[in-house]
Amino acid sequence: MDTNQYMGMFLDESHEHLQSLNDGLLNIEENGEDKDVVNEIFRNAHTLKGMSATMGYNKIAELTHEMEDVLDLIRNDKLNINEDILDTLFKCLDSLEQMINSVGDGESEDVVDVSDLVAKLSSISKGTPAPAAAAPAAAAAAAPAGPSFALSDVDIDVLKKAKESGLQGIHVKVTLAETCLLKSARSYMVMNALDELGDVIKSVPSAEDLEQEKFDRSFEILLVTGAEVKQVEDALNSISEIDSIEVSVVDPDAAPAPAQPAAAAPAPAAPAPAAKAASKPAAKAEKKPAANKAKKNHHQSQSVRVDIEKLDTLMNLMGELVINKVRLEQIGQTHRLAELTETLEQMDRVTTELQNIVMKVRMVPVSAVFNRFPRMVRDIAKELNKEINLTIEGEETELDRTVIDEIGDPIMHLLRNSCDHGVEMPDEREAKGKPRTGEVGLIARHEGNNVVIMVTDDGAGIDPNKIRSKAVEKGMITQEEADKLDDADAVRLIFLPGFSTAEKISDISGRGVGMDVVRSKIEALSGHVDVETHIDEGSIFKIKLPLTLAIIQAMLVQVQEEMYAIPLGSIDSTINIQPTDIKTVQNREVIVLRGEIIPIIRMEQTLQVPHVKDAEDIFVVVVHAGEAKAGIVVDKLIGQQEIVIKTLGSLFTGLKMFSGATVLGDGRVALILDVATMIQ
Amino acid sequence: MANEENKDTAMDEGIQVVAFKLHDEEYGVSILNVQEIHNLTDITRVPFSADFIKGVINLRGSVLPVIDLKQRLGLAESEYTDSTRIITVNVDDLLVGMLVDAVTEVLTINSKPIDTKKAINEKDIKYISGIGNIDGRLIIMLNLREILGLPKEAK
Numbered sequence: 001m002d003t004n005q006y007m008g009m010f011l012d013e014s015h016e017h018l019q020s021l022n023d024g025l026l027n028i029e030e031n032g033e034d035k036d037v038v039n040e041i042f043r044n045a046h047t048l049k050g051m052s053a054t055m056g057y058n059k060i061a062e063l064t065h066e067m068e069d070v071l072d073l074i075r076n077d078k079l080n081i082n083e084d085i086l087d088t089l090f091k092c093l094d095s096l097e098q099m100i101n102s103v104g105d106g107e108s109e110d111v112v113d114v115s116d117l118v119a120k121l122s123s124i125s126k127g128t129p130a131p132a133a134a135a136p137a138a139a140a141a142a143a144p145a146g147p148s149f150a151l152s153d154v155d156i157d158v159l160k161k162a163k164e165s166g167l168q169g170i171h172v173k174v175t176l177a178e179t180c181l182l183k184s185a186r187s188y189m190v191m192n193a194l195d196e197l198g199d200v201i202k203s204v205p206s207a208e209d210l211e212q213e214k215f216d217r218s219f220e221i222l223l224v225t226g227a228e229v230k231q232v233e234d235a236l237n238s239i240s241e242i243d244s245i246e247v248s249v250v251d252p253d254a255a256p257a258p259a260q261p262a263a264a265a266p267a268p269a270a271p272a273p274a275a276k277a278a279s280k281p282a283a284k285a286e287k288k289p290a291a292n293k294a295k296k297n298h299h300q301s302q303s304v305r306v307d308i309e310k311l312d313t314l315m316n317l318m319g320e321l322v323i324n325k326v327r328l329e330q331i332g333q334t335h336r337l338a339e340l341t342e343t344l345e346q347m348d349r350v351t352t353e354l355q356n357i358v359m360k361v362r363m364v365p366v367s368a369v370f371n372r373f374p375r376m377v378r379d380i381a382k383e384l385n386k387e388i389n390l391t392i393e394g395e396e397t398e399l400d401r402t403v404i405d406e407i408g409d410p411i412m413h414l415l416r417n418s419c420d421h422g423v424e425m426p427d428e429r430e431a432k433g434k435p436r437t438g439e440v441g442l443i444a445r446h447e448g449n450n451v452v453i454m455v456t457d458d459g460a461g462i463d464p465n466k467i468r469s470k471a472v473e474k475g476m477i478t479q480e481e482a483d484k485l486d487d488a489d490a491v492r493l494i495f496l497p498g499f500s501t502a503e504k505i506s507d508i509s510g511r512g513v514g515m516d517v518v519r520s521k522i523e524a525l526s527g528h529v530d531v532e533t534h535i536d537e538g539s540i541f542k543i544k545l546p547l548t549l550a551i552i553q554a555m556l557v558q559v560q561e562e563m564y565a566i567p568l569g570s571i572d573s574t575i576n577i578q579p580t581d582i583k584t585v586q587n588r589e590v591i592v593l594r595g596e597i598i599p600i601i602r603m604e605q606t607l608q609v610p611h612v613k614d615a616e617d618i619f620v621v622v623v624h625a626g627e628a629k630a631g632i633v634v635d636k637l638i639g640q641q642e643i644v645i646k647t648l649g650s651l652f653t654g655l656k657m658f659s660g661a662t663v664l665g666d667g668r669v670a671l672i673l674d675v676a677t678m679i680q
Numbered sequence: 681m682a683n684e685e686n687k688d689t690a691m692d693e694g695i696q697v698v699a700f701k702l703h704d705e706e707y708g709v710s711i712l713n714v715q716e717i718h719n720l721t722d723i724t725r726v727p728f729s730a731d732f733i734k735g736v737i738n739l740r741g742s743v744l745p746v747i748d749l750k751q752r753l754g755l756a757e758s759e760y761t762d763s764t765r766i767i768t769v770n771v772d773d774l775l776v777g778m779l780v781d782a783v784t785e786v787l788t789i790n791s792k793p794i795d796t797k798k799a800i801n802e803k804d805i806k807y808i809s810g811i812g813n814i815d816g817r818l819i820i821m822l823n824l825r826e827i828l829g830l831p832k833e834a835k
Contacts, residue, residue: 315741322741562725607727646743648726648736650774651828657728661736661743669724669736669743 010055011104012305017044018100021093022375025086029378033074033081042071048096060099063114066121067092073125088120090379151250155222158201159250162224167198169250170225170232175218175243184213186241191221193235198225217243222250308401311362318351318358325351326667356642366444366453367395369408373415373442380419387426387437388419394444399451403545406525407453410518414455414541415442417515422459422539432536434458446552446569450527450544458538462531464490471499491533495519552645554662556638556670557621559603560612563670564634565643565662570675572622572629574637579618591620591631598622600631601678607657625676632678645672694790697812699819700767700780702750703758707780708787708812708819715768715775717783720760730829734779737766744768746777752827753807771824789814 024041028034045068052060067089073079095112102111151159159169174190176183187210194200200207202222205215225232229247236245325347332340370392381388399407423429423438430436441456464487471477471493482490493499497516522529522543533539553568575593582589582600589600600620603609615635622631643662648655648671659674697708698717723735723746732752736743746766750757763782768775789812806826812819 318741609727648743649745651733651745651747651776652726652729655726655728658726661724663738663741663743667738668722669738671724671726671736 006055007104009305010051011100013051014048014096014100017048018093018097019371020044021048022090023371025089025093026374026378028081029086035075038071038075042068042075045071057099057103057109059109059114060096060103063092063096063099063118063121066118066125069125070121079125085124088117088124090375092117092121151222155202158224163251167224167226169201170198170223170227170229171246171248171250172221172223172232172236173218173246174221174236175245177241177243178217179241183215183217184211186239187211187215187219189239190236190242193239194221194223194225194232197227197232197235198223306361308362311358315358315362318355322351322355322663322667362401363398364401364404365396365398366404366407366451368404369411370395370442370444372408373412376412377415377419377440380416384420385425386419386423388423389437389439390415391439391441392443393441397444397446397451399545403525406521407543407545410521410529410543411442411453411455413515413518414543415440418455418457418459418539418541422457422461424460447544453543453545455541455543456538461535461537461539462491462494462533463535464488467491467493471496474499488532491531494531495529552643553640554643554672555621555640556664557603557619557632557634558636558638559607559634560609560615562607562609563638563664563668564603564607565641565670565672566621566623566632566675567659567672568640570623570625572624574619574621577618577620582618593622593631596629598629598631600633602633604633604635606678623675623679625679628679630679632673643670643672694788697787697789697819697821698767699784699787700765701782701784702753702755702780706784706817706819707749708789708821709767709769709824710821711786713769713771713824715770718766718768718777720764720766720779737777739768739775739777744775744777746779747827749778749780749827769824771828772830774828774830776828787812787814787819789819 021041021044024037024044027037045064049061049064049068052058052064070079070085070089074081074085079085095114095117098112099109099114103109162169172190172194174187176186191200191203191207191210200221201224203210204220209215210219223232229249232247233245236242236247325344328340329344329348331337332344373392374390377388377390380386418440419438423440424432424434426436429438439456439458441454443452443454443456445452464485468482468485468490471490472479472482476493476496476499477485485493494515495518499515519529522545525545527543527545529544530542531539532542554565555568555571555574557564557566573593577591581591583592584590585597589602590597591600592598604611617635619634619637620631621634621637622629624630641664643664645660645662647660648658652658656677657674658671660672661669662672664670696711698711698714699706699708701707718737718739721737723737725735726733726745729735732747734746734748734751736745738744758781761781765780765783766777767780767783768777807823808820809823810821812821
């Protein structure tokens with residue numbers, strides 16, 4: 001089977017399952033064992049196993065299989081989860097991730113030696129009083145005459161049902177003659193003959209492989225049939241070029257080991273392991289209904305993967321639709337066609353909804369990147385013997401997909417730095433009078449026209465003097481220059497290439513490539529990164545990303561005949577005032593709002609809007625940028641709306657007053673005010 | 681000086697040109713630069729932008745700057761009419777709309793640069809790459825790169 005076309009899907013889904021496994025295990029570690037969670041991750045491991053086996057990645061399948069066994073025991077209360085088990089499972093996830101990544105890069109899965117982990121897992125699962133789990137290998141060894149492949153739960157289910165309805169499972173092993181030339185043709189004849197007698201439920205190798213002659217000389221088939229063993233043998237004996245046929249009855253209740261060929265009847269070689277092997281699939285089959293029930297309670301949100309280009313096209317088509325709708329509306333008005341106007345109103349609702357959805361589709365909540373960090377911080381904390389608590393806020397903040405893909409690495413760097421350099425050792429923290437557990441925060445939020453992502457810690461902070469002397473020592477700046485720098489600027493030196501203050505180089509950070517890489521990556525996204533730090537209080541790294549193509553809530557306002565959008569994030573309030581409410585202080589117009597004096601900006605004058613008519617009302621939109629506040633005077637408030645920010649393009653570079661433009665529902669373009677620039 | 685545009689407007693074989701009117705004069709741009717032609721729609725004024733930029737329009741959901749060609753060429757302003765069009769041109773992947781009084785036709789002409797200095801005033805000469813002559817009908821070929829203020833060096 002050509003598996004290449006499924007590669008992308010396999011990689012995507014594997015990563016998803018790994019993520020759920022990670023989340024689940026972290027959850028268990030924090031909150032103790034929870035049946036639902038264990039069930040969930042068992043299912044993840046199971047799916048992962050199935051997928052990797054289908055793709056032919058046997059090592060991944062092997063490792064996940066062992067994990068599944070351990071999880072299965074935990075799920076059935078036969079094994080109590082402990083730290084050792086959790087650590088082992090986490091390590092498995094890391095190895096799996098490495099293997100999957102390597103496979104994704106087009107290399108082999110053998111990058112990691114999993115044999116230790118496999119051994120460890122099977123010792124965990126065997127070291128329990130429950131029936132030994134890792135038995136399929138033993139089964140195969142113990143029963144050479146029966147099926148050499150392990151029966152899946154499904155197979156056993158089918159066999160059981162067959163038995164209930166008076167049919168029986170028959171295992172056939174066919175070995176073709178050495179001289180056989182057209183092996184696939186022979187195998188096809190065998191299959192055909194068996195199909196006439198009953199249903200072939202399984203073949204090893206698979207039917208496709210058989211067709212493509214991807215097998216040596218022998219193959220095995222599992223058949224559900226009403227026919228007797230003898231009939232099967234007779235049917236097969238009529239086919240030429242077959243060396244030998246072994247036919248045996250498979251009893252699902254005692255499957256698969258004791259099943260013996262009718263012709264030859266050797267006694268079971270090793271009764272003990274065979275019994276073990278038998279008990280496992282049977283037990284599993286019984287457990288299945290219970291597991292199924294648990295699954296039904298757990299709904300995961302479903303998703304489809306779409307090429308982002310298609311979304312762009314969809315968005316453009318949407319725009320075109322809106323324009324044409326507006327044209328139709330105009331026709332309806334010109335010719336006074338009431339029916340048309342009515343229909344168009346309906347259509348209007350639909351298109352508006354459609355437009356909103358199309359716009360939202362491109363946006364991904366930052367949790368898509370954030371959710372891998374709890375695990376990472378946990379590992380770092382363990383490795384460094386520190387106690388660190390990671391708090392994540394604003395995961396639901398949405399960013400454009402393309403940006404999301406890029407910000408993972410920089411944030412990871414910053415988090416590592418905070419854990420490694422920021423948070424001190426527990427004892428040290430105690431000596432400083434801080435709680436032993438260090439707090440690291442990862443916060444995302446909209447701020448004006450930007451998304452701000454902050455990595456905070458309550459650790460040691462960055463000593464500007466240390467940075468100064470280090471920079472001088474490295475010859476990056478002269479002593480004179482260093483002295484001139486104020487503390488904030490001195491700290492910013494860490495963003496220069498080749499700067500690292502780590503005394504010792506550790507795995508986690510401090511190869512001197514950290515911060516400048518972070519900066520260049522963020523700047524490549526036309527973002528900005530800054531740091532604020534206080535010695536012994538902690539540091540805040542602030543990444544500011546522009547909202548190009550992001551969707552924000554905005555207030556639409558009208559000034560004379562022009563429409564503008566003001567980002568809701570910068571708006572404090574809106575008020576309706578009388579002309580007499582405007583006072584002047586030192587020749588500047590101000591209003592007094594709840595005891596606060598707020599300077600006002602008349603949009604009409606500032607933006608030189610052509611004056612068409614006198615406004616009836618005066619509305620003031622009170623905005624803020626940082627600490628500064630101002631009231632923007634407009635003629636009319638249209639309302640709050642979600643808008644998509646579009647860049648104005650290269651012809652307008654240097655135009656700071658607007659952070660972009662947006663296309664309104666009626667197809668018109670409105671400019672988006674950059675409040676910070678406006679206030680200055 | 682205006683020869684760089686001639687690379688696009690291969691002289692010998694004749695080129696296809698979208699001809700349009702500004703007042704009574706006929707102008708042309710290479711059809712290879714033209715993406716589409718629109719009817720006039722609402723143009724949103726962009727304060728503080730360059731004089732010759734009329735504003736932005738919605739082109740199927742994306743925002744397209746529109747320049748006032750007459751303003752750029754130093755011609756007198758005039759009212760919009762039913763025949764006013766926006767020609768969307770693509771220059772080095774920069775999409776820009778140009779306001780014109782009317783689009784006349786698509787022509788094939790031999791671009792023969794004639795002594796432009798006598799015909800056109802000195803200030804605006806850089807915006808013109810040549811003048812095509814079809815039986816006495818003059819088509820003024822525009823140098824879009826200059827008009828949009830793009831860096832000089834061609835590919």
